[in-house]
Amino acid sequence: MQAPSYDVVVVGAGIVGGAAAYHLARAGLRVALLDRSGVAAEASDAGAGMLTPLAEAGADDLHDPLLRLGLAGLRHYERLEEQLQSETGMWAGLVHLPTLYPAFDDKSAEQLRSGLAALQSWRPELRWLEADEVRRREPLLAPTVRGAILSPAEGNVAIGHLTRLLVRAALLAGAELLPPQSAQGLLWDGQRVRGLLSERGxxxxxxxxxxxxxxxxxxxxxxxxxxxxxxLKGQLLALRPSGQPLRHTIYAGPLGYLVPKADGSVFVGATSERRGFDKTATAGGLAQLLAVVRQVAPGLEEAAVERTWAGLRPVSIDGLPFIGPAPGSPGLWLAVGHGRVGAITGPVTGFIVAELLQGRPAPYDLDLRPFAPERLGAWSRLRITLSEAGAWRQPPGLFRQASAESASAAEDQRRGTP
Known part of the structure; x- marks a missing residue:
């Protein structure tokens, strides 16, 4: 039986892979999308979905490449939302509530104010709010608030819903979503990657x-x-306020964050734990999240607890994702390691890879050198020649979760669209 053939096969149906498949299929390429657990089965259905590059990317350094990637991601969302809603007729998952960066002591307030002018060079709509105005705009915040930066354009997204919509739009554009299956290794023909071997062939x-x-x-x-x-394990908590809703995404520095969703719930996050592939929600994690509520927005202490859960952020050891072609493995492209900023940088990364693969320059005038895929070594460990693949007899799975079973398709369906 002849192996199926495509222009591009994308391994991983999360927010990054879904975006890559969408943009590649939209450009007219024959695209296959493969994931062992189904669409949005891991981090892309677990994150809070904050679209806050100023919070997550080290905004104190305006030359930080992750900040620039995040700002490009914010711009990309503006066109992506309109495109997806036009092509699918469905809501794209964005919640257009502004973000507040509050300070709860004088030192923090001074630090925020002193850095505001530099940030305004990137986002001129940012402005400082004095304490009285912050309390008027967001009465659920702690009364000790000393002031806040208001960021009107930094909202949040239902990231699992957006991922599923990207895949839906990719399929409408001609992409093929393969049945759930594990990838075993890269197929090589001489010095070039020519596909992959999955558990199905x-x-x-x-x-x-x-x-x-x-x-x-x-x-x-x-x-x-x-x-x-x-x-990097992150535990989160979903609350259901009984009274007035939270009106802003709240990013309170090291204390934590609160994210109001379209259905009226509030996501509280998040822990940062090195626990391997364990995704168990724990009592200690819940206590830490409840402390965020108590310190940042005590007006939510009477809210009902809806659920707790955990996800696994894919963090690179140097803090930067790997984006682009792998020079030592022609035909191989990387789009991994986005860590805490997958929601804001995932869709634009998929777009970047699609543009580069078609021979176009990096969009949004981005310098991609800091994200070079082979800066820490080659990506060619699982090599299988075409002749070896021809003798394929369902080899044992090489691409497994290290210490916990991956989320099943049934779980993904149970969670449903946020």
Whole structure:
């Protein structure tokens, strides 16, 4: 039986892989999307979905490449939302509530105010609010608030819903979503990648895009023992306010954050734990999240607790994602390691890869050198020649979760659209 053939096969159906598949299919390429657990089965259905590059990317350094990528992501959302809603007729998942960066002591307030002018060079709509105006705008905040930066354009997104919509739009554009299956390794023809071997058989493609999240290190020459991308567990809490709603996304620095969603719930986050691939919600994690509510927005202490959960952020060891072609493995493209900023940088990364793959320059005038895929070594650990793939007999799975079962399709369906 002849192996199926595509222009591009995208491995990983999270927010990054979904975006890559969407933009590639929209450009007219023959695209296959593959994931062992289904669409949005991991971090892309677990995050709070904050679109806050100023919070998450080290906004104190205006030359931070992650900040610039996040700001490009914010611009990209403006066109992406309109495109998706036009092409699918569905809500894209964005919640257009502004973000507040509050300070709860004089020192923090002074630090925020002193850095505001520099931030306004990137986002001129930012402005400082005195304490009285902050309390008037957001009465659920702690009365000790000393002031806040208001960011009108930094909202949030239902990231699982957006991921599923990207895949839906990709399918409408001609992409193919393959049945859930594990990837076993990269197919090589001489010195070039020519597809991959899955547990169901070989899949030939001119290009392979890895968007494999927290499990990406298995493809790297260092392997899982010296992981260049590792899982960082984050526990979250969903509340249901009984009275007035939260009117802003609240990012309170090291204290935590609160994210109002379209259905009226509020996500509270998040812990940062090195626990391997364990996604268990714990009593200690819940206590930490409740402390965020008590310190930042005590007006929510009477809100009902709806659920707690945990996800695994795919964090690179140097803090920057890997984006673009792998020079040592022609035909291989990387889009992994986005860590805490997957919501804001995931869709634009998919767009970047699609543009580069078609021979176009990096969009949004981005300098992609800090995100070079091979800066920490090659991505060619799982090599399978075409001749070896021809003798394929369902080899044992190489691409497994290290210490916990991946989310099943049934769980993804149970969660439903946010």
């Amino acid at each position: 070989p899949i030939e493609a001119a290009h392979v895009v890895l968007a494999t999240g927290a499990w990406s290190s298995i493809w790297h020459e260092r392997g899982e023992q010296e992981a260049v991308v590792y899982p």
